[in-house]
Amino acid sequence: MFRHYLKVAWRGFKRASVFSFINITGLTIGLTCSMLILLFVKDELSFDKFHEHGHQIYRVVSQSTFKGExxxxxxxxxxxxPRFAAHVPGIRSFVRIEYDGTDFxxxxxxxxxxxxxxxxxxxxFFSFPLIAGNPATCLKDPYSIVLSKTEAIRQFGSTDILGKTVLLKExxxxxxxxxxxxxKDCPQNSxxxxxxLSPIKVSAADEANPQNWFSSFLNTFVMLDDHANLGQVERQMKNYYFKDASVTFKSLLQQYGLSASEASMEDYRLQPIAAMHLDKAISSGNxxxxxxxxxxxYILSGIALFILLIACINFINLTIARSLKRAKEIGIRKVVGSNKKQLIIQFMGESIILCMISFCLALLLTELLLPLFNTLANKSLSLSYLLDAGLIASLAGLFALTSFIAGFYPALVLTRFEPTKILYNRFDVQGKNYLQKSLVVVQFTIAxxxxxxxxxxxxxxxxxxxxxxxxxxxxxVLIEQYNAQPKGAIxxxxxxxxxxxxxxAAKNGGLHSTLAKTSGGAVINFLSDMITPNFLDELKIPILTGRNFSPTNPTxxxxxxxVNEAFVKEAGWTAPLGQKITITPEDNKVVEVIGVVKNYHYGSMNEPINPQVFRWQDINKLNAFYIKIQPxxxxxxxxxxxxxxxxxxPLSPYSYNFVQQSNKMQxxxxxxxxQILLFGGLVTIIISFMGLFGLSVLSSERRRKEIGIRKVYGASVGGIIRLLTTDYLKLVLLSLIIAAPITYMAAHKFLETMLYRIPLSVRLFIIPDLLVILLAFLTIYLQTRQSATVNPVKSLKND
Known part of the structure; x- marks a missing residue:
């Protein structure tokens, strides 16, 4: 029996090779996308879960308030x-990690x-396996170093290097x-x-200095006891911190001229290490x-679901649309004794065979597309990730679901035909096609x-x-150098x-914030930029009022x-020239405003322009050189x-960046x-139009005799084309109308995340809608024109 079903299915595939190709191609693309996205989601969810004691490891994070923010x-x-581990019950141990990019x-x-x-x-503390060396003692000596496998081979050509030396710059x-x-090389999901890696160097004086509560430059991880209560540990951390640091905090407020209402002490909490990667509320650093x-x-999973749904819709639509060609086969089978169950098994079997072919092709395509997908997603995924019990179960479920969705409903429809009506051509397979039309609308709404x-x-x-x-x-061109020798002028x-x-021109590297108090008593947190007098001129940053630094005036x-416009606005000045501010961290140094610089985007356009102060600095003390090249x-x-x-x-590594390229990288x-949306859009469009093409072919075949009769009575080719295309174009137009409000909400939500954004105008909808309509028309036109130009004698000769 199974062999018989298989033979019948294979004959059916050969007779309808075009539609089999469309179904297999659509399902293959849908399954490939689903597999790639499953790999991506699995990798995202697996970050930092490989540590043996991961469920007990937490990162220390804090929340603070400065001037209401x-x-x-x-x-x-x-x-x-060290202090939380020593004074808070439930904390077993700690590790501090400091990033110290250096030269070798x-x-x-x-x-x-x-x-x-x-x-x-x-x-x-962490589960990073060693190829050689003792994990308990390898970082005891202050001048010891641990290299990764890749770095060891890069430096020495081997991993058998214990006792060898590396020269690091201090x-x-x-x-x-x-x-x-x-x-071993760190896992990619770490x-x-x-x-x-080398030991962190902390002096006894630093460990005893309470001001180091407020000098934040590293990450601290703690390991809790097996049965420690997280909430209770966090409360005890907070209580100890307030007890130990409150006096120092008050003295710092006084030093910087701040009130208790303007700045708060840190509110410490613990973040599970496994939650770090997907927690956008807490930025990473160091x-x-x-x-x-x-x-x-979530978006990628949704895209995969939509693509797979569209592929299944194609399968259902084309199978039902082809039912006319299989009607007599079903009628004869029923007459000779086939029951409904057997017919359902046959059609479900055909669906499973198609899905199996698609599934195998999808595995092959996934392997081929992984390098491109890794580039797109900035990952290093491999197909070996699929060799995971949970993922295999997910793929098996995906296969079963696809086979069921794609085959069950068509099987039910096809097995309902009455044999007498079928064999006497007294049945209407299509009816009003509400389901088929609805599925087409769903397809093109998504696309x-x-x-x-x-x-x-x-x-x-x-x-x-x-x-x-x-x-x-x-x-x-920007070049940054950190050699202490004062050779900037040379x-x-x-x-x-x-x-x-x-x-x-030159400027200090990076962004440096500090505090100042205006004559009116306002405390302003601003970016402090040390520059050469020609910096603003070279970058064509306008001075709105006042003057630039003058080389003829050394004072x-x-x-x-x-100052920039943002500083003037926050200070509340109407006449900024001549105003004086006190820079509190610099022993209350008083400086005078001689010019106001127009706001410019020193960072990303997704960030606000903050108050900024420019000060003249000797070029020999600056390390970021901005070099203007002749075009x-x-x-x-x-x-x-x-x-x-x-x-x-000679002792500093050379590198450079074109500022324009760096700006785009932001x-x-x-x-x-x-890229993700373009990928999703292209795939959904391809599958949808493949399905539309298949439906237009079947529609033309179904109405072959009608077209012949119309041509005999004088219908033109253009009129026939209009007749055959109108119904489907109406469905496409309806889908665009339905998609408009949904897309508007999604686009509005997306643009709300942008500080500077384009207006959400009608043009953004009309242009892509016209593209979809044009492509839909061309897809249908290519097929219907061929049907409309057929000699009516050929269409009617059998009647």
Whole structure:
């Protein structure tokens, strides 16, 4: 019996090869997308769950308030770990991790290294296996170092390297560190990823200084006892902290001129290590890999579900539409004794065979597409991830569900036909086709949703990457160097002598915040930028009122400042020139405003422009060089910059960034959204139009005689095409109308997350809708034109 069903199914596939191809292709694409997304979601959910005592490990995080603004941070100081472990019951041990990007020397070559420092119990606390070395003692010596397998091979060509030395830079000299262990490479689903690890160095004076409660620059992890109560531990942490640090906190408030209502003490809590990766409320830092937005997993899962649903809809629609061709087969089977159960088994069997073929092809396609998907998702997934009991069960469930959805309903419809009506051609298979039409509407509603949303995200990305930032970042190269030798002026002079270089200015590297008090008593937290006098001119940042620093007036570097518009607004000044502020952390240094700079986007356009103060600094004390290159002379300029840099700073690794490219990289998140939605939109469109093409073919075949009769009575080719296309185009148009409000809400929600955004105009909907209608028309037209031009004699000769 099984062999008979298999033979019948194979004959059916061969007779309807086009529709079998459409079904198999649609299901293959749907299953491939589902497999890829299952791999992605599995990886996201598995982060940091490989640690043996992971259920007991927590990261210390804190919440504080400054001037009414609440902030949650994962940064801690030196004291949280040792003092909480010593005074809070339930905390068994702690580990502090400090990111300390440094340089290492190999022969005469100097390179940067991804370098961490940690407490000596790091490899006992966490489950990072060692290839060689003792986990309990490898970090005891202050000048010991543990290398990852990849780093060991890169440095020495082998992992058998215990006792060998690595030269690491400390201040201005290189010191030897002894390799005491080699660790396996960190798993890709680990938030802590190191190439090299050395002991954290904390002096007794630092451990005793209570101000180190408030100097946050590392991550602290604690391990709780087996039966510790989390809520109780957090309350005891808070009580001890207030008891131990409140006096110091009050003195700091007084030092910075703040009141108790303007700033609060930290409210410490514990975050499970397994929750770090998907917790967007707490940003990562200090070398901990960036958190991921769990929304990505939800969106991707939704896309996979929609794509699979569309593929199943294609299967159902095409199977029912083809029922006319199989009607007599069903009638004859019923006449010779086949019952409903046997027919359902036959049609379900055909569905399962199709799904099995699609499933095997999907596995192959998944393997082929994994490199591209890894690039898209910034992952390193492999098909071996599928060799997991839970994931195999998920895939088996996916296969069973797809087979059932795609085959059960068509089987029920086809087995309801009455044999007498079938054999005498007195039946109407199609009826009014409400289900079929509804499924087409659902398909194109989903497809148009993706197309419109992709267009909105694309336009927003285009806006962010092409918007006026308030300064000129064209042909601008940034080089940062941290060599302590004061050679900035020489570097500037040597670069400026080359005709390929237009100008060189300098600034302090990174973003530095500090506090100041205005004459009116307002305390302002601002970004402090130390610059050379030509910095603003080089970047074409306008001065709205007042003047720039003048090289002919050396006192400008002592007590004069420039402020931006945001500072003026927060200070509440109407006449900013001549105003004085007191910089509290610098022994209450008083400085005077001589100019107001127009606001510019020094960071991402997803961040607000904060108060900013510019001060003149000697170029020899600055480390970020902004080099303006003559247009069309990048190659010559970069060669000269590299040669000059390496001659002046031989102990510092050379690297450069084009500022414009770095600015665009700030929007990698939205770029990922754009890629994900484009991927979903393309796949849904392809599957939907494949299904529409198949339905138009079947519709033309079903109405073959009607078309012939109409042509005999004088109907034109254009009229026939209009007749055959109108019904489906109405369904596509209806789907666009249904998709519009849904897409509007989704697009509005997306744009709300952007500080600067495009207006949600009608144009964003009309353009993609017209594209969908045009593609739908072309899909149907290609088939219907062929049917409309057939000689009516061929259509009617059998009647």
């Amino acid at each position: 609440s902030k949650i941070s994962s940064n801690t100081g030196l004291l949280e770990g 020397k190999k022969g005469t070559e100097v390179q940067s290294m991804n370098f961490f420092r940690a407490d000596s119990n790091f490899f006992v 201040d201005t000299t290189f010191k030897p560190y002894t390799v005491t262990a080699v660790a 938030s802590i990823r190191f190439n090299a 070398g901990i890999s960036a958190t991921s937005n769990p929304v990505y997993s 148009s949703f993706f197309v419109i949303l992709t267009f909105v995200v694309y336009q927003q990305f285009k806006f962010l990457t092409s918007a006026d930032l308030g300064y000129d970042d064209n042909n601008l 570097f500037q002079k040597m670069l400026s002598e080359n005709p390929a270089i237009k100008e060189v 400008d570097s002592i007590d004069k400042i420039l 069309g002379m990048s190659s010559a300029a970069l060669n000269h910059i590299k040669t000059t840099y390496q001659a002046l700073f 929007y990698s998140d939205i770029a990922k959204w754009r």
